[in-house]
Amino acid sequence: MPEEDLVELQFRIYDGSDIGPFRYSPASTVAMLKERIVAEWPKDKKIIPKAANDIKLISAGKILENNKTVGQCRAPFGELPIGVITMHVVVQPSFAKAKAEKDVDEVPRKHVCGCSIL
Numbered sequence: 001m002p003e004e005d006l007v008e009l010q011f012r013i014y015d016g017s018d019i020g021p022f023r024y025s026p027a028s029t030v031a032m033l034k035e036r037i038v039a040e041w042p043k044d045k046k047i048i049p050k051a052a053n054d055i056k057l058i059s060a061g062k063i064l065e066n067n068k069t070v071g072q073c074r075a076p077f078g079e080l081p082i083g084v085i086t087m088h089v090v091v092q093p094s095f096a097k098a099k100a101e102k103d104v105d106e107v108p109r110k111h112v113c114g115c116s117i118l
Contacts, residue, residue: 006023007025007026007085008021009023009033009070009084009086010022010086011088012089013041013089013091014047018086019041020084026071027070027071029066034055038050038052047091048091054091056089056090058087058088058089
């Protein structure tokens, strides 16, 4: 693939530091980006994703879907000059997801009003 067709991306994590920049083919999927982020994640951070499913990528204010390609996600940047595109990374570990799902499965509590009308 010609060098000018590659998209240069960097990933900003929760503390403001960056992973990258790296060059990707427009045909690369968001799932592939997430795998690379997990592999390149700095080991000295307090929060470390264990798998690609533990992170979400945000670009132009939208959460990117795993099956989308870099070319599809880059569409809003078509008018910008060529350069590095920064995507934000949000870590949501699977144990937090499991707890949230467990809370939903519990029997709903009955609400009792403690009001008194005098």
